[in-house]
Amino acid sequence: MSALLAKRVPLADVELGRAYVIHARNGGVGVAVREGERIGYRLHREKFSRHYLFVEWDWDEGEPHGTAIPLRLLEDRPPEDGGALLSWLAERERELRDEIASNHASTRVQR
Numbered sequence: 001m002s003a004l005l006a007k008r009v010p011l012a013d014v015e016l017g018r019a020y021v022i023h024a025r026n027g028g029v030g031v032a033v034r035e036g037e038r039i040g041y042r043l044h045r046e047k048f049s050r051h052y053l054f055v056e057w058d059w060d061e062g063e064p065h066g067t068a069i070p071l072r073l074l075e076d077r078p079p080e081d082g083g084a085l086l087s088w089l090a091e092r093e094r095e096l097r098d099e100i101a102s103n104h105a106s107t108r109v110q111r
Helices: 005-006 082-095 096-106
Strands: 019-023 029-035 038-045 050-058 066-075
Touching: 005 066, 019 038, 019 096, 029 050, 029 066, 029 082, 038 066, 038 082, 050 066, 050 082, 082 096
Parallel strands: none
Antiparallel strands: 019 029, 019 066, 029 038, 038 050
């Protein structure tokens, strides 16, 4: 088992509405959400200079959609308003950029 999966917060312990440092394709901090039967992490994404909220699904959702692994719960609570959340997530990513980069560089996750 990879080092990232060994560090992951178990899915049963994930608290909806709380923020986590995550390992994901497109982000490093995400807020746990449920959409239908699926658990994912709402994160800040930037593409072509456009900033927006995006959900990446939990690793346990499986391929090809499950890409996010929650690694650590953040103590502060995220705002619920979309615009405020987008700014809050971007700020957390700036604050935690070294930890996020370390998670991405240290381990490549293989299914």
